[in-house]
Structure formats: structure tokens, C-alpha cells
Amino acid sequence: MxxxxxxxxxxxxxxxxxxxxxxxxxxxxxxxxxxxxxPVASAAHGGMSSSTGTGGNPQVCDDSTVVDNADGNTRCENLTEVKNVVMAPANTVWADKVDGFSTEYGPENYGAKQAVGAPNVYPTSGDQPKAWAQSMMDADNEFIKVGFSTPIVAEAVWVFETFNPGAISKITVTAEDGDHVVYESTPMKNGFGTCAHVLSVSTKTCSPISAVRIDLDSKTVEGYNEIDAIGLIPAN
CATH class of the missing domain: 1.20.5 (Single alpha-helices involved in coiled-coils or other helix-helix interfaces)
Structure with a gap:
């Protein structure tokens, strides 16, 4: 049993x-x-994408390097000559269209379309017809918005200012996930000196960028504030 x-x-x-x-x-x-x-952390908040870049590392879209010294005394020679020319990276993507602007001095020379494409004035300084200029000096609410036909994942915006630089008060990028104010500042009186200047700011977003808007405080930096080119530095 x-x-x-x-x-x-x-x-x-x-x-x-x-x-x-x-x-x-x-x-x-x-x-x-x-x-x-x-959930994966959003690339728009912190400048890092979940997609991988070279070597399988997360793509970083935040380059806050200052490429051009803002002090006119050390940047300029003989008032209008740039001592150390800033060369844009070979892979820089230049704006290829104009999406909007406040005013322009002329439709051809000094027109808004002169801010499209690679620099063709810089490092020359001064009043040049191949740069965008406003219709009047020292006016309120001047801006230009340029576009990129193919949206770019970028780490920085570079703006080439070739006459009376330093008037930029705000830079806004338009990305797939919305608008981002990436630069905001109260310009210094008389700006960055008399010679050409390159303003570089981080995009802080890995969302593809299709447009960049530049706002000016023209009353603070007297005279025409001319812009030669606007480019995006692709993210690594």
C-alpha cells in the first residue's frame, strides 16, 4: 500500500x-x-537624438563653440580687416531660399536673396551689394527668414555679418517638432566693431531644421546691418 x-x-x-x-x-x-x-528622451530637450552617429554613439546636436571673438579690438585690424578669417566647415549647408523678411534695400543688390548661399562678401567688411540690407537704417522690427529645401539635423547655426555687425537680437530655428529660440541677447551699443563677424550658436535640437529666422535690433547698432550668409553645421 x-x-x-x-x-x-x-x-x-x-x-x-x-x-x-x-x-x-x-x-x-x-x-x-x-x-x-x-519612453526615449526627446531630442528636442537636451540636444541628443536616440539615433546613432559615428561609432554607434547617440547623435549630439549641441555645439556652443564661439568661433569668432566678439571683441572688435582683437578681431579687427585697420578697423575693417578681419585678422583671423573663420572658415566654415566643408559640410556646411547654406540656406537656399528666402522664406520672409521685413524690408530690403533693393530686389537685386542688397536684396534678401543675397543672404542665400555661401558667403560671397566675407571676410570683406563694409557696405556691399552682395549682402542683405534693410530699406532704412535703424528701423524697428527688422528680420530675415531663410529656408533649407532639405531639412537638416544640425548642431549649430552660423551667421555671417559683414557690415555693422552685432545687431542680432534673436535667432529662431523652425524644426519638425516646432520653433526653437536658440539665441536671444540685448546687443551692445556699436555692436562687435567695424569689421565682419561670424555669430555661431547651438541649435540644441536634433529635429531636422527647415528654416532660420534672424531678428535685428538695428537701433542699438547704428547703420545698415548687413548679412552675407546663414548656414547650418550638420550634427556628428
Missing amino acids: KYPIIIGLLVALAAFAGCGDGSNGDTSRASGQAAMAA
Whole structure:
């Protein structure tokens, strides 16, 4: 009579162990699904994309390097000559269209379209017809907005100012996830000196950028505030 009792106990124990294995498997799958559903940090808030760049590292879209010294005394020679010319990276993407502007001195020379494409005035300084100029000196609410036909994931915006630089008060980028104000400042009286200047600011977003708007405080920096080119530095 002992053997049937022992066999019955063994069968019961085996059935119990089988239920335990199934339960553990379900718990493991649930944990895996929860991990897959965890949100990825937005690239728009912190300048880092979940996509990978060179070497499999997350793409970083935040280059706050100041490429041009704002002090006119050390940047300029003989008032209008740039001592150290700033060369744009070979992969810089230049604006290829005008999306809007406040005023322009002329439709051709000094027109808004002169801010499109690679620099063709810089490092020359002074009043040059191949740069955009406003219709009047020292007017309120002057701006230009340029576009990029193919949106670019960029780490920085470069603006080439070639006459009375330093009047830029705000830079806004238009990206797939909305508008981002990436630069805001109260210009200094008389700006950055008399020679050409390159303003570089971080985009702080890995969302592809399709347009850049430049706002000017022309009353603070007297005279025409001319802009030669606006480019995006692609993210690494």
C-alpha cells in the first residue's frame, strides 16, 4: 500500500512544479514588454537624438563653440580687416531660399536673396551689394527668414555679418517638432566693431531644421546691418 501513495505524491509535486514554470515565463515576458515600451528622451530637450552617429554613439546636436571673438579690438585690424578669417566647415549647408523678411534695400543688390548661399562678401567688411540690407537704417522690427529645401539635423547655426555687425537680437530655428529660440541677447551699443563677424550658436535640437529666422535690433547698432550668409553645421 505504500507505493500507490508515494506515486500519487510524486504526480502532485510534478504538476505543481509545472504551474510554477508557466508563471515565471509570463512574468519574464511582461518585464520585457515594459522595458521595450519605456519612453526615449526627446531630442528636442537636451540636444541628443536616440539615433546613432559615428561609432554607434547617440547623435549630439549641441555645439556652443564661439568661433569668432566678439571683441572688435582683437578681431579687427585697420578697423575693417578681419585678422583671423573663420572658415566654415566643408559640410556646411547654406540656406537656399528666402522664406520672409521685413524690408530690403533693393530686389537685386542688397536684396534678401543675397543672404542665400555661401558667403560671397566675407571676410570683406563694409557696405556691399552682395549682402542683405534693410530699406532704412535703424528701423524697428527688422528680420530675415531663410529656408533649407532639405531639412537638416544640425548642431549649430552660423551667421555671417559683414557690415555693422552685432545687431542680432534673436535667432529662431523652425524644426519638425516646432520653433526653437536658440539665441536671444540685448546687443551692445556699436555692436562687435567695424569689421565682419561670424555669430555661431547651438541649435540644441536634433529635429531636422527647415528654416532660420534672424531678428535685428538695428537701433542699438547704428547703420545698415548687413548679412552675407546663414548656414547650418550638420550634427556628428
